[in-house]
Amino acid sequence: MAKPIPKVGSRKNRRSSARKSARRIPKGVIHVQASFHNTIVTVTDVRGRVISCFSAGTCGFKGRRRGTPFAAQTAAGNAIRAVVDQGMQRAEVLIKGPGLGRDAALRAIRRSGILLNFVRDITPMPHNGCRPPKKRRV
Amino acid sequence: MLPADIFQRLPIATVCLKPCSFPTPKPVAQFHLCTRPTRGATIRCMAKPRRVKMVAQQIRRELSDMLLTDKVLQYAVLPEAALGADRYLSSLTTISDVEVSADLQVVKVYVSVFGDERGKEVALAGLKSKAKYVRSQLGKRMKLRLTPEVRFIEDESLERGSRVIAILDRIKSKEKIAEVEDEEEFESSDSPQDDREWEDNDPDEDIIYVK
Numbered sequence: 001m002a003k004p005i006p007k008v009g010s011r012k013n014r015r016s017s018a019r020k021s022a023r024r025i026p027k028g029v030i031h032v033q034a035s036f037h038n039t040i041v042t043v044t045d046v047r048g049r050v051i052s053c054f055s056a057g058t059c060g061f062k063g064r065r066r067g068t069p070f071a072a073q074t075a076a077g078n079a080i081r082a083v084v085d086q087g088m089q090r091a092e093v094l095i096k097g098p099g100l101g102r103d104a105a106l107r108a109i110r111r112s113g114i115l116l117n118f119v120r121d122i123t124p125m126p127h128n129g130c131r132p133p134k135k136r137r138v
Numbered sequence: 139m140l141p142a143d144i145f146q147r148l149p150i151a152t153v154c155l156k157p158c159s160f161p162t163p164k165p166v167a168q169f170h171l172c173t174r175p176t177r178g179a180t181i182r183c184m185a186k187p188r189r190v191k192m193v194a195q196q197i198r199r200e201l202s203d204m205l206l207t208d209k210v211l212q213y214a215v216l217p218e219a220a221l222g223a224d225r226y227l228s229s230l231t232t233i234s235d236v237e238v239s240a241d242l243q244v245v246k247v248y249v250s251v252f253g254d255e256r257g258k259e260v261a262l263a264g265l266k267s268k269a270k271y272v273r274s275q276l277g278k279r280m281k282l283r284l285t286p287e288v289r290f291i292e293d294e295s296l297e298r299g300s301r302v303i304a305i306l307d308r309i310k311s312k313e314k315i316a317e318v319e320d321e322e323e324f325e326s327s328d329s330p331q332d333d334r335e336w337e338d339n340d341p342d343e344d345i346i347y348v349k
Contacts, residue, residue, distance in 0.1 A: 036199075069234070069296055069299070070299070073299075073300075073303070095230070098199075098202035098203065098205070098206060098232075098233075099202075099232075100232065100234055100296075102230060102232050103230065103232040103234070103250050103252050103296055104296060104300075106230060106252050107252065107296065107297070107300040108300070111300060111303070111304050111307070118226050119226070119227045119230060120226060120227065121206075121227060121230070123206050125206075125207060135279075136196060136199075137281065138189075138192050138193050138196045138280065138281075138282070
């Protein structure tokens with residue numbers, strides 16, 4: 001058997017103090033997934049490791065109100081507030097999905113004072129792969 | 139000579155029927171057509187409100203899908219996409235609301251654009267120029283008797299809401315600094331006159347895109 005590859009964050013090497021508060025991240029990525037009935041805002045670092053995650057449901061909205069743009073605004077505001085004290089100044093925004101959260105969360109992010117590098121749309125687009133569900137009859 | 143009681147004994151077998159003679163006229167349903175036929179023989183029918191809502195939701199889904207996937211619409215809204223810069227956006231278009239008239243003939247689509255003034259004009263002009271194309275695509279995707287006419291209208295409600303919240307945030311931050319001045323500002327901020335004042339220092343102008 002080959003020698004086991006030492007993991008970076010393995011239990012044996014972990015320091016006893018909490019590592020999360022010691023990290024200062026000047027640059028990050030904000031993922032916004034906006035569906036018709038909910039919005040999820042996740043803040044990660046450049047590599048993709050999640051720092052904080054807020055959705056319209058976790059901000060106290062229930063049911064139909066989660067899909068509203070106001071809920072998306074509060075979710076984005078909460079997510080950024082949790083990260084600003086870690087020192088984030090610049091961010092890139094990745095937007096996925098249709099829905100009102102796209103616009104509203106973007107406006108909230110811009111209002112909060114974080115500089116935006118880029119705004120990208122990463123809605124998953126198949127190159128004609130899986131068969132989509134059947135057409136709805138109205 | 140037949141006996142007199144033969145008619146009592148013989149059963150009544152046949153009834154002689156003449157083909158065209160009906161004693162009573164058949165009841166015919168009366169249709170009241172338009173009294174002025176020169177107006178055009180269109181009969182208007184109103185759909186039930188639940189169905190109108192379902193059609194509106196379905197149109198919203200289809201249009202959002204078209205905005206995300208259809209190349210023609212994307213080029214109309216964001217001309218840079220044709221050059222290959224489609225992943226790094228300068229403006230973002232969202233469909234915020236769809237209103238359908240009660241007879242399912244007219245659809246008003248409220249579009250909200252995020253970006254600077256030029257981006258907004260370009261996006262809205264592009265969408266309006268593709269209205270007929272959108273109508274034909276909608277007819278292909280949805281099974282409706284008559285495909286409705288599509289009108290694009292700019293929606294400023296999200297922007298206004300964002301501005302109001304920015305003003306409120308600024309007021310809250312000032313409250314922490316000085317309390318006496320805050321009470322006066324709080325009272326005066328209710329009047330709409332102050333909106334014009336705040337518009338001069340629009341918070342959106344200060345933040346620049348860094349590349």
